Amino acid sequence: MNPKSPPKEKKAYRYEILAHQIAQLIRQGTYRAGERIPSVRQMSKQQAVSISSVMQAYLILENEGLIEARPQSGYYVRAFTNTKLPELESSAPSLDPSHVNLHDLVMMVMKDSAKPHLAQLGAAMPNLELLPTDRMNHIISRLARKAEKGTHQYHFEAGMEDLRVQISQRAVNSGCQLSPNDIVITSGATEATNLCLHAVCKPGDIVAIESPMYFGILQLIEVHGLRALEIPTNPREGISLEALQFAIEHNPIKAVLTISNFSNPTGSCIPDEKKRELVELLSRYDIPLIDNDVSGEIHFTEKRPLVTKAFDTKGLVMLCSSFSKTISPSLRVGWVVPGRYKAEIEWLKFTLSSATATLPQMAIAEFLESGGYDHHLRRLRREYAAKVAQLYDAVTRTFPPGMRVTRPAGGFVLWVQLPANVDSLELYSLALQGAITLTPGYLFSPTNQFYNFIRLNAAAWSYPIMGALDKLSDMIVELAGRT
Ligand SMILES: Cc1ncc(COP(=O)(O)O)c(C=O)c1O
Secondary structure: OOOOOOOOOOOOOHHHHHHHHHHHHHHOOOOOOOOEOOOHHHHHHHHOOOHHHHHHHHHHHHHOOOEEEEOOOEEEEOOOOOOOOOOOOOOOOOOOOEEOOOHHHHHHHHHHHOOOOOEEOOOOOOOHHHOOHHHHHHHHHHHHHHOOHHHHOOOOOOOOHHHHHHHHHHHHHHOOOOOHHHOEEEOHHHHHHHHHHHHHOOOOOEEEEEEOOOHHHHHHHHHOOOEEEEEEEEOOOEEOHHHHHHHHHHOOEEEEEEOOEOOOOOOOEOOHHHHHHHHHHHHHHOOOEEEEOOOOOOEOOOOOOOOHHHHOOOOOEEEEEEOOOOOOOOOOOEEEEOHHHHHHHHHHHHHHHOOOOHHHHHHHHHHHHOOHHHHHHHHHHHHHHHHHHHHHHHHHHHOOOOOEEOOOOEOOEEEEEOOOOOOHHHHHHHHHHOOEEOEEHHHHOOOOOOOOEEEEEHHHOOHHHHHHHHHHHHHHHHHHHOO
């Protein structure tokens, strides 16, 4: 049965009518993308129909792709039911390496996006309402009250052991058998990546990167005076291995940088089997892989994607991550699993920042140990899946035709391609005047190839800022209409 139209010729069964009614509610936005619909029992009570009728109705809706069952959780409206806008194609960057010069633009956008009166669709900051801030404050104040003098001493080791134990235990979920000694604690994933670049590159070297690439990593490449070789990247499956191999064969590449799970900005996730091929490819050429997993825990699928480190037999993968997206960006706690570069990374960490602050490490270790993290992550994933789906839905309904947008399976950003004659910096300026921030595509490539793209942060999404999208849409129409 097609729930778009109620069956006419023969008398409809109760479950068919119910499926049709629920489909209508989904299409008119009463039940919204990513949200849970009433349980079978609740629906049966609400509609005064039998449990089996509801189950049959839900089966029809599942077959139509309108809802999905999630084990032990219930039935949810599927994300991306409205696929009016086509998906993005793979990027096609230039074949030459280039220096990065984006710092002025990055600092301007960062300062603008911190302004509290703006509709925050710009910086990829997590939603504070969804982070365990009360719990962390509680743990921190208790730890601070009972802290001994020694807590305030330098801790020159690779980071607090309790925390490294917790991280190594969690690593099993992402396919890694780590010892706490394999891990070096850092001040966020940014510092972890910085240390890795220090360890394996010197000014003028070429590094291969996914294209587009998170501008924080481009900034590190700029600071180190490296040249970035952008590799074509698919918005679903990440970096092209064929293009990477070609690049390796024609350039002296010193390291490859990827965000293999839910990249920023495209949300691409390299399938696990392809991760194995990537690691094998690089190990044939003895090239280190600096891989970033800050959003790996924010998966909307049942299973957490593995990390490239899981396939690393030669110690060439340097895995960088942090708790910035899942617990607190301000505690500045991250880590690196540096493989064969461990001694160098420890030395660099000691030399460049002595140590990571102790109290935040202790607090996070305690939170992880208490078992509260998994419960928190389940909620975070649910909420972000819903927000991403709702923002996607709003974008596809609101923005003019002729645009493309990603449908990520994790993380919390959307990457939108505007009409070819719309410059994202012009849109950025107009949007600011209208009290909206977004991130212009210029920031994600050293060669301006994403001039007509924007990144939107779904973490901040709520229906009250729908008006901001309407305004943005008008601005895009205005810019696209100019000759
Ligand atoms: C891919 C990626 N890496 C790193 C960071 C920053 O991480 P941290 O706060 O751990 O330094 C971000 C923040 O947006 C990010 O998106």
